[in-house]
Every structure is written in structure tokens, then in C-alpha cells.
Amino acid sequence: MFKRAALLYKLTFLFLFTCSIQYAKVVDIVFLHMNDVYEITPLEGGKYGGLSRVAELRKQLLKQNPNTYTVLPGDFISPSALGTAEFEGKRINGAQMIDVLNTLGLDFAMFGNHEFDYKYEVLQDRMDESKFEWISSNVYHDQNGLRQSFRRIDHPIPQYVILKIPSSGKKMVRVGMIALCIDVNKQPYVYYENSVDAGKRIYSEIKDSIDFLIAMTHLTIQQDKELAAAMPEIKFIMGGHEHFNMYVTQDETIIAKADANAKSVYVHHLLYDTKRKKLKIESELKTIDTAIKNDGATSETVNKWVDRAFSGFRSKGFEPNEIVTTLNEPLDGLEINNRFYETNLGKVIGEAMYSVSRNSTAAIFNSGSVRIDDNLMGEISQYDIIRTLPFGGKIIEIEVTGELLLKILNTGIANRGSRGFLQYYGIQYDSSSVSWGFNGHGIIETDTYNIAVSDYLLTGMEQNMSFLKRDNPGILKILEPQADDKSDLRNDIRLALIKYLKEKK
Template sequence: MRKIIPLSFIFLMILASACSVTRNGQDDGRIELVLVQVNDVYEIAPLSGNVGGMARVASLKKQYQQKNPNTLLIMAGDFLSPSVYNSLSYEGKPIRGRQMVEAMNVAGMDLAIFGNHEFDIKESELQSRLNESIFNWVSTNTFQQTSEGAQPFKKTANGKEQPIPEYIIHTLRDADGTVARVGFISITLPFNKAAYVIYTDPLSTAKKMYAQLKDSVDAVVAITHQFMEDDRILANNLPQLALIAGGHEHDMRFETINGVKITKAHANARTAYVITLEINKRKNSINSKAHLVYLNESIPLDSATNVAVEKWTNIADASFKNIGFDSKKIVLVKGEPLDGREAEIRSRPTNLTKQIILAMQEAAPKAEVVLLNAGSIRVDDIIAMPVTQYDIIRAMPFGGGIQEVDMKGKLLKQILDQGEKNKGIGGYLLYNEQVKFDNQKNEWTLKSAPIQDEMVYRIALSDFLFSGLEANLEFLNKQNPGIIKTYDVQSSCPLSDIRHAIIKYFENHPG
């Protein structure tokens, strides 16, 4: 791997007010850095209940920046995808995170890292987002796979191509002249195996980079996007870290492991973590304080950022209206939050997946078995009440119809077996509760009766699943001899778009 010259990537983010200040007193050797941290943000606008939104994130940063110019806004991965916007186009091109980068630019984002979902989009689309961003990126263990091997991702700005650095050093100073240097590294879990991405081992890479940085800075912060258990391992192996600011779980997490604080805010900027690093150069010590801030109506919307948010919201609303949706209409008022987190729905049924299956059953009442690939659900979030049509769209941004077919039991069992083998990926199958696996008899049953090889069953399934394009389920297509009959779907029928079927189900069953 080509060695990067670190000094070429050091960015000196010293605000003019700090640079021009006349010392008010003797340098006391103490200085504070404030980090406003968000992670796993897919929505630029406030969600149901009027919480979150990039305009509130921007406002929060400004509040702290007014008190301390040494304030940075950081994004701990997952913001380009998944998003309902990724199913839309604007100016003749798929949006693919463009709305988020524009909002982050206006909001004053300072530093971002790759999450696993950044690699959901095409290589060319990611390159466009990198080029559009005016904030900095750091990528310690994630590289671009090229014909020359692993190389740093690059960003083109003002006609100049710049590699994304493996670390960044931020220099800060205060009114009495204290100067400190803080190094930032990033770790991304090797979850998305896109062909254009290559990962180095997270832990060994972090240890190597810390060793390279430690003697040239006063503190090292790791911004991570990985499981909490991996963050714990990182803290146990590198207790000298000033902070681990993480993402990935979508739920708030806070732990202190081996003296290192690990912070993760709620997804979609429902909250933000505000961390103050108190650096004492004379004592060679670092003290950290972490405070969780709820981004509700008590935090005003930043007007400049809100202009960008409303621009993209209007673009999306117009697109939804053209395909028959009223994005602001409430379809479910009360109930438990619906769990659409990827790690959950790709390994077990959740209350969200159960509701979707019930909606499919209601739309196809003659079907004996309902099948849905978990990868059809892209929200990777917990949907709070009240649920709007927009929530349904963002849960299943690509829509698609519900196809009914008659198939032999032998094929049905083959499909169900493979669905279980697909646990953890998008091809994991969700099905109605009448279908069960009898572990004692080692057989699939329908309504407590064994599924018979030669018996014909009526099945409702997503049209994508029936296309043969799902991982390890290529045999599931209309050419398979186990398919006896397919049923036509009228365009005016809820079967023509699974999202309309879900909306109708919620309207028929208000809770």
C-alpha cells in the first residue's frame, strides 16, 4: 500500500478570531476542544414528532461554537445511504446522497468518516459525493480497490485531486495562547464487500496509526463505525485514546472502557453527543466530558441549513406525489416503534416485518404462504410513532409489486431452506406465522401440516424475489419447473406496489 505523507494532509482549522486574538494573559497550558457528534443520519429533515434534522444539528454546533471557537462537528459514518432519496432522480441523475452532502456543507460539517452504507452506492456516485463535499474526510482502514491495488480514495476540489488521508491533525489555540494538536483516525467495519472497496484489519490498523501519531499530538480521537463490542476491544487495546466517537448501532450507546469514553448518538440526529476534551499540556493529561443532547423543538432550526433541507424535501414530495403518495399523511398513530434495523430484520422477524407480512397477506388473501426478502427493507432504523406515508416509503424505497404464483412444495421447501442459510444478508426470508420449521421432525410445516413435495401451494412474494436476482436464490424465477402458474397483477391493485398495500393495511388496522 502506498505510504501517504502525513504532513500534506494536516489541516489547520484555526478560526480567524482565534488567530488574531491578543493574549489576555499567560499561557496556562490548558485548552478545550468541543466535538458535536452525530452518526447514522439518513434524513435531512425532522422526523415524526419533529425531532432531528440537519438544521438542528447546525444550530447546535453554532451554540457551542459561540462559547468556544474550538468546536468541530463530526459525522461517524452512514449518511449517503440508505435513504428514500436514493430511489429518486434530480436533474437527470440519481440523487444517491447528494441531498445529504449539500445539507452537511451548509450545516458546517467539519469531519466525516465512511460507514458501511457509504458503499451501497456505485463507485462513480460515491466519487461525486466526495467531490461535492466541502468538509474533510478521514479514512484509516478503508481504501479504494484499483488496477494498481489498494489506494486512498480521492477527492477533487478546485481542479485538484487530493487523497483522503489516513489521519488528520487539527490544531487549536485559545485566547491565552495555548496551542494543542489533536489527531483523528477512523475505523470502519468491513461489512459491505463492494468490489471497489478494500479494508485493512480494524484493530491492527488503529494500533499502527496510533503509534505513528502519538508523539506528534497531544491527543488522539478515534471516530469509528463498527459494533460496540469492537469499540470495547479497541478501548481495551488502546487505553491512551482520548475518545471513541462511534456509530453503527442506531441506538444511543455510552460506556467507559479502560478509561476511554465510547459515545454513539441515536440515528437520524434524534440526539447528538457533545464531548468536551480538556487538554492540560503541563500535566500531560486529558479529561473528557460527554453530554447527550436531544434534538427536539427546544433546538431551533438553523435558517441557512433549513433552506437546503426544504429544497430537497420539496423535490422529494413532488416525486412522491407523482407516484400516488402523500408523504405527510399519517397512517398509524399509536403503537410500539417499528424495528427496521438491518442487523435485526436480516436475522429474525421484528414488529415491522410482521406488519409488512400481514399487509401482504391482506393484499393477497388467497395466498397460503407469504415470502419477503429482508433486503427489500432499507430503512435500517427504528420508526417512531406516528407513522407517515413517508416512513413507509423510506422503509421500502424501491417499492415493487407483490407477485402471486402457484408452486410445488418441493420448491417451496428449497426456498425456505435457503432463506435460513441467508441469515445476516438481504436474502434472509421473512414469512407468515403459519409457516414453521419443526426441529424435532426436521421438516417445514404449513398450518401444522408437513409441506408436501408434489402438492401445489399459492404463494405471494415480492416481485424482486421472484426475479432470481436475490443472493443464493437465483433459482427462484418463472422458468423454474416448480412454478406451476403465475397470476397477473392489475396496476390499480394494492398488489402493484407493496407500499400501497402496507399503507392500506395500517389504515384498516389503526392500532
């Protein structure tokens, strides 16, 4: 009897002691994070990427934890190869991305700079078609000076959201989320508030209504770091814009970015201790590859849009499935290389431009026109060419003074790391002497030169090249392709590249 009483006493004491020191509930909030997604199908011959695989991963995560949110911090309706095709008399213009992301089950998205590639009416259509929520903390619709939040059909786009995740009893963990976009695409219908100012303004408004603050951003990594330094209240940043994965800290703020086109995604676990009010973040960079099966419903939506786009390309003289050539050595289309260095792909595109020109001695185009962010290897189809140069565009020949040509080329060097970095063919650059030339002869300011350029370069819209417009006095002559002559491949740089690669077999 005494032993039983002693055992009962010990068990009672242990129970009471355990209750007195019990740990508070740790709430696990999961974010599936992808950014800068322009392709709905897999890349590199089907090895990597593919939104059907992302959809399947999302389903798996939701089974494990219903408190899972899928987010996309900008750049998805443009630019994409499929979006340039026509369907039912109109360009698709990103409609395929919205439909696929709706099927996938995306929860939250934000503006990236490329969302403003289109006219306002196109962007409005895409927002209205979305089943997911958009968030915009620092970007406004500018209507002749009247600045208001962009709207969807039935409500304005919120400047923030507060996620409420069940904890214990009736208690909730309240997560504030803002979305801040870089101000590089300055369309007349868009107004940008300073990112830090917007973040501080919103935090001041909601700080008493949240347990902690996180952000989606579409900023450069340097801007992300500056934001984190100015706003330590932001505990976690899920970013985009750079196109390659990174996981860095600024003071106590973690900044994460995945690889573009869903080659990889991040799975973030935000573990919040409700008693100590402490947040711990655990992240896994997940490669999206053949190890993940395709979600059936998403695959159906993907295939629907591929069929529609390919039909549109055929109506414009392309045969997307035709094999153009077989490459034994890869052509480097990776953005991290094409925006920093002269690449073999840049040389091939430049030579293709030169090959169809009438009297040019060299060719120049902006690296930002190359959007494939992939290596071209093995069998190359016409669709691969379309993916490489989704914007297409004409090849324009100009007679230009040496003074202006040098300004163009030096600005291209100054743009290293951005879309305005120039790729070229037929021109030599000596970095040691910072000099330019043709066939061993330097460029002379008072001489004139015939150069083939992509038509976009003459709009003045390229980075730091507002001076480069058709009315620049340094441009002496402009030779346009014959618009009604289908044999004039200068009408579309992609057709010029297809011809060049076929002839080089």
C-alpha cells in the same frame, strides 16, 4: 509603617508561591457527534431529530468554544427516503444529505457501510459536492487491483488528520484522529484493510507528532472493544453503526455512540492538561427535540430538498402528503426490535405482500429493508410509508421446495440482530422445538410451497444468504409482476402497503 511592610511581604510571598504551583492550562476541545443520519427532517411528528436543530446546537457550542468540531462517523448518504426520489431526471441519491450537512457546517465525516450502497460514480459525486473533509484510514478505492485512497476533486481523502488547538503562547495541543469502517459492504470498487492493522500502522507513523489519538469508527460495538483492547493508544472512540446510544469503556478507552437520525447527539469535552499531559473526557447525551429551535439557513436547504423529492415521488404515482390511515396503536419500526423479533410492523408489511400476491400462502422479507427506526403512530402519510421502506422493490412470487424454504427461514433466525433477520407472514415458528409450519402443519422438505418475497432476497446479497439466487435449483418457478401494469401493486412493495392500510381503516 511596619504593618504596611508586613502586608507587602505577605502579598509578595503569596504571589511567588502561587506562581510556583500554578496549574497548567487545560484546553477544552469539543466534539458534536452524530451518527447514522438518514433523515434531514424531524421524526415522530416533529418531536425528535432534525438537522436544522443540530445546526442551531452547533452554533451555540461554537459561541461558547471556538474549538468545536462537528463529526459524523458514517452512514448518511444512504439509505434515505428522500434520496430515492428523482430530481431533474436523476435519483437524488444522497445529494440532499450533502447539501444540508454543508449548510449545517459539518467538519469531518467518514465512510459507513451504506456509503457503498451506490455505484462508484454516485459516491464520487457526493464526495466532490462535500465542503467538509472525509477521513478514511482503512478503506481504499480498488481499481482492478490498484488500491489507492479515494479522491475528491482536488485531493485524496486523508487517512488521518491532526487537529492543532491553541494552548498557551505558540504552543498547540495536537490531536490525531483516524477513521475505521466495517467491511460488510464488499463492492468491487472497495478494498478494506483490517481495522486494527490500519490503526496501528497510522499510529506508528504519527505518534511523535501528536499529544493523543482518538478515532471515528463505523464498527460493531464488539469490534470497537476489540480495537480499543488492541490499541490502548486510542483514548476515545466516537462510533456509529448500532443506531442506539451507548457509552461504554474498554480498559481505559471510552466508546460513545448516539441514537440514529439525530434523535440524540453527543457533546464531548476533551479536557487536556498540557502540563501533566493528561486527558479527561466529559460527555453529555443531548436529546434533539422541540426545545432546540431551527437554524434558518439549514431549514431553507432542508425544505428545498423536501419539495424536490416530493415532486419526484408524485411523478411515480405517490402523493406524499396524503393521509393513508390513522393508527391508534403504534407500529414498531424501531431497528433494535425489527432486527431481533417479529414485530407488528413486520406482520403488516408481510400481510400487505400476501394481499396483492396471486397464489402465495405466505410472505417473507428482510428486516433491513425497514429503515424508519421509528414508531408509526397517529396520522400516517404516504411519505411515512416511503420512509419505512425507502428502497421499495418488487414483490416476487416463487414456488420453492420445503428444503430450501427451511434453509431460508433458519438462516433468518441465525441472522438475529442484523439486517438479514427475516420478518414474515403466514408462517409459524416454534422456538422450543425449532420448527416451522403453516396452520399447524410442519414444513416438509419434499413438498413445495408458494411464497411472496421481496426481490432483494433473490439477489444472494443478503447476509449469509448467498445461496438464495434465482438459479437455485430449489426454486421451481418465479412469478414476476407485470411491469407495464400500473394496477399490479407487486411492482412496488410500498404501493402494496399503502393499499393494505387504506383498506384496513
